[in-house]
Amino acid sequence: MLSGKNIVVGVTGGIAAYKAADVVSRLKKQGANVYVIMTEHSTKFVQPLTFQSISQNYVVTDMFEDPKTWDVEHISLAKRADLFLIVPATANIIGKVANGIADDMLTTTLMATLAPVYFALAMNTKMYENRIMQSNVKKLTDYGYQMILPESGRLACGDVGAGKLANPELIVQTVIDHFARPKPLSGKRILITAGPTREAIDPVRYITNHSSGKMGYAIAEKAVSQGAQVTLISGPTQLTPPVGVHYIPVVSTKDMFDAVMENLDVDVIIKAAAPADYKVVNYSSEKIKKNDAVMSMDFEKNPDILKRVGELKKHQILVGFAAETQNVEAYAKKKLIEKNLDFIVANDVTVKNAGFDVDTNIVTIYDKNGKTDAYDCMEKSEVALIILDKVAQKLQEK
Numbered sequence: 001m002l003s004g005k006n007i008v009v010g011v012t013g014g015i016a017a018y019k020a021a022d023v024v025s026r027l028k029k030q031g032a033n034v035y036v037i038m039t040e041h042s043t044k045f046v047q048p049l050t051f052q053s054i055s056q057n058y059v060v061t062d063m064f065e066d067p068k069t070w071d072v073e074h075i076s077l078a079k080r081a082d083l084f085l086i087v088p089a090t091a092n093i094i095g096k097v098a099n100g101i102a103d104d105m106l107t108t109t110l111m112a113t114l115a116p117v118y119f120a121l122a123m124n125t126k127m128y129e130n131r132i133m134q135s136n137v138k139k140l141t142d143y144g145y146q147m148i149l150p151e152s153g154r155l156a157c158g159d160v161g162a163g164k165l166a167n168p169e170l171i172v173q174t175v176i177d178h179f180a181r182p183k184p185l186s187g188k189r190i191l192i193t194a195g196p197t198r199e200a201i202d203p204v205r206y207i208t209n210h211s212s213g214k215m216g217y218a219i220a221e222k223a224v225s226q227g228a229q230v231t232l233i234s235g236p237t238q239l240t241p242p243v244g245v246h247y248i249p250v251v252s253t254k255d256m257f258d259a260v261m262e263n264l265d266v267d268v269i270i271k272a273a274a275p276a277d278y279k280v281v282n283y284s285s286e287k288i289k290k291n292d293a294v295m296s297m298d299f300e301k302n303p304d305i306l307k308r309v310g311e312l313k314k315h316q317i318l319v320g321f322a323a324e325t326q327n328v329e330a331y332a333k334k335k336l337i338e339k340n341l342d343f344i345v346a347n348d349v350t351v352k353n354a355g356f357d358v359d360t361n362i363v364t365i366y367d368k369n370g371k372t373d374a375y376d377c378m379e380k381s382e383v384a385l386i387i388l389d390k391v392a393q394k395l396q397e398k
Contacts, residue, residue, distance in 0.1 A: 001176045003031035008081040008115075010106045011051065013041025016088035016122040016165040021046060023087050023120075024054045026172040035077055036060070037106045039093070063105040078112035085175060086110075087148075088122035088165050091133050097145075098136035114244045116178065116225075120148040120171050125161030144221045144243045148174055183227030184392040189266040190228045192220045193273035193305070195235035197253045201297070202284040209274050210356035213237035215321070216272035218384040220245050226388060231266070233259045235273060253279065253302035260305055264312060268391050270319040271306045272345075278302060310340030317394045319387065322346040323356075332366050342394055343367045345387060353377050365390065 007027055011020045027034050036051040036059045048059040060077070086093060086106075093106070102108040110117060119140070127133055128150060137147060148171055151164045165171075194216020198206040213234055220232045221242035232245040233256060241247040248263075250256045253275040260269075278299040288295075306320050320341045322332040325348065332346035347363045349355040354362035354377070361383045364374040367390075375386065 001030045002027060002179065005032045005082045005179060006035070006080050007032045007175065008035045008037060008077050008084050008109070008113075009051075009055075010084065010086040010093070010110070011036060011038045011042045011046070012086065012088060012090045012093045012106070013039055013044065014088040014090045014122050014165075015045065017042045017045040019165055019168055020087045021050055021054055022168040023085070023171050024051060026168060027085075027175065028054065028056070030172065030176065032175075033057070035080070037077070037109060039104055039106050060105050063108065075109075075112055078109050078115070081113055081115040083175060083178060084110060084113060084115055084117040085120065085171070086118070087120040087171060089119035091123050091127045091130070091136075094119065094121070094133065094136045094140065098139045116144075116146065117243070118146045118148055118174065118178070120166055121150045121163075122165035123150070123163050125163045128163040129161075143240055144224065146178075185223060185388065185395075186227030188228045188268060188395065189231070190223050190268040190270065190391075191231045191233070191260065191263050191266045192216055192223070192270045193233045193256060193260065193275075194220070195237040195239075195273055197235040197256055197273070197275040198251050199253065199276045199279040199302070200283055201280050202286065202288050204287045207276060207278075207280070208236075209276065211235070211274035211323075212357040213239050213273075214357070214359065215361065215380050215383065216270070217242060218380040219270055219272060219387060222381065222384040222388055226392075228268075231263050233263070233273070235275070252276075253305070257303045257305050257308070260309065264309070264316070266316060267395065268317045268319070269309055269313070270387070270391075271309070272321050273305075274321075274323060275305055276302060306335075306339045306341075310338075313340065315398070317342050317391055317398075319391065320344045323349045325350050328364070329366075332364070336366055336368060341368065343390060345383075 011017050024034050034055040035057050036055050038061045048061050052059045096107050102111040148166050152162045195213030196209045196211040198208045200206045217239050220230050223230045224244040230245040233248045248259050250259050256275050279302050281298040281300050318341050322335050324331050328346050328348050332344050336344045344366050345363050347354045353360045360377050361380050362377045
């Protein structure tokens, strides 16, 4: 089932650490190559020799111990891993990773990996239900990390409730299911743009728009989970790039245009960004001071990224977006033809739950073959899956 897969198991300092030995044993029996990283606290519950004997690989416990190879250890494991499994995942490790803390071998390796990461949660019920803990879990889930939820039962501390480590058999089955899951975009290269762009007026001010980047980031995250090699070109946002993407930050529309032109050798291009259509003609190198006079500014057109890509595309699937406030269908269909798109995702940003900076969207997708699909309000992550499903269908048709 897992023959040849490289799985890194992170063991943290919870009483359920002894069950991690069973998990490692089961993974080995499934044919996986297992590498174990133990936190200092976990070694108080189980000796490293136990995991070394079961995994038949050296167990890493100390970030500052003499290296066993010439590789930088945490980078080597981060690159080698096909999957990371943290078992048990305590409130401490969840809090550290959720907030970008990398102060030991396990957290530094997790920070460096592009592999999928599964946390098998285990802790006291009150800790599990704590609002901070739940907020950290949500943050990690939003970033694309996977949670194996705890079971309910009698805990080691005597409390009864949620927090008991999931059965080792279930944990290993989750890993098996991960690799067995169909990945319709496996091996496909996808370029995604997201977010707004900024056009400077002076060193202090700029013009931009209300795009949050949430739609593009959701597509990037789901594309990675479906096996795609994703390049995400993003204007300034408050979002953290999804795990596993090649991230290229840009500021202006010209920056985004140049980045897109340099990365056109892909299978699919999804233009979910909202680049500024115009830029200031006379940028002031000094801050423009306020006075009583009426101020006017001259603007000139920015390069039309989507149109240029439509002109240059050969084999690529090209997807565009139309964020409109009126005549949505007419404008979307016009853009579909003029920009040489395979399909376009349109929405009315004046409608509640379909505009900028929200987690939901209400879209209609227009296909170049004349097909129209309208969807009710749903999470942007769900919209992302619909878009990628259509992309996969287009790729099969080609």
